[in-house]
Amino acid sequence: MFLYLTTTGRRTGLPREIEIWFTERGGHFYVIAEHRDRANxxxxxxxxxxxxxxxxxxxxxxxxxxxxxxxxxxxxxAVKALSDAKYGWSDGLIVEITPENSWPVSPESVTARRVR
Known part of the structure; x- marks a missing residue:
């Protein structure tokens, strides 16, 4: 399973979505940026x-x-150990995501533009 992360474009203000591996720990989600600060x-x-x-x-x-x-x-x-165990990989910049609220997913609600 992947996590779909939507950020706001720093220049355009438009939603930007990526598909990425993730782990969970203590109520937080963790993703790792292979290209560290170079990742958009x-x-x-x-x-x-x-x-x-x-x-x-x-x-x-x-x-x-x-x-x-x-x-x-x-x-x-701890996060790198989780990622290594799940994917066999953990090299990069760790980003922690703390949920603020949640709701069911419906295909119609996904409006972000996918970028790579």
Whole structure:
């Protein structure tokens, strides 16, 4: 299963959606940016922390934040271990997403433009 993360374009203000692997821990969702700060979706998050997420039958608005490996080594290690166990990969910048609310997903409600 993938997570569909919608950010707001930092230049256009338009919704931008990506499909990405994820893990969950302690009520938070974690995604890893392979290209770190070069990833456009990470740049969008730096400009606007508010995101929308679809994962399976869950849909929610949330707040994203970048995890600093040096300041939060225990969290970074735990998230990387989860990702390694689930996908065999964990190299990159960790982004934590905290759900603010949730509602059922309907195909009609997804209006974001998919970008790669």
């Amino acid at each position: 979706w990470v740049r969008n998050i730096r400009a606007n922390l508010h995101v929308h997420v679809r994962a399976g039958d869950r849909r929610f608005a949330g707040t994203a934040r970048l995890v600093d490996d040096e300041r939060e080594p225990d969290l970074a290690e």
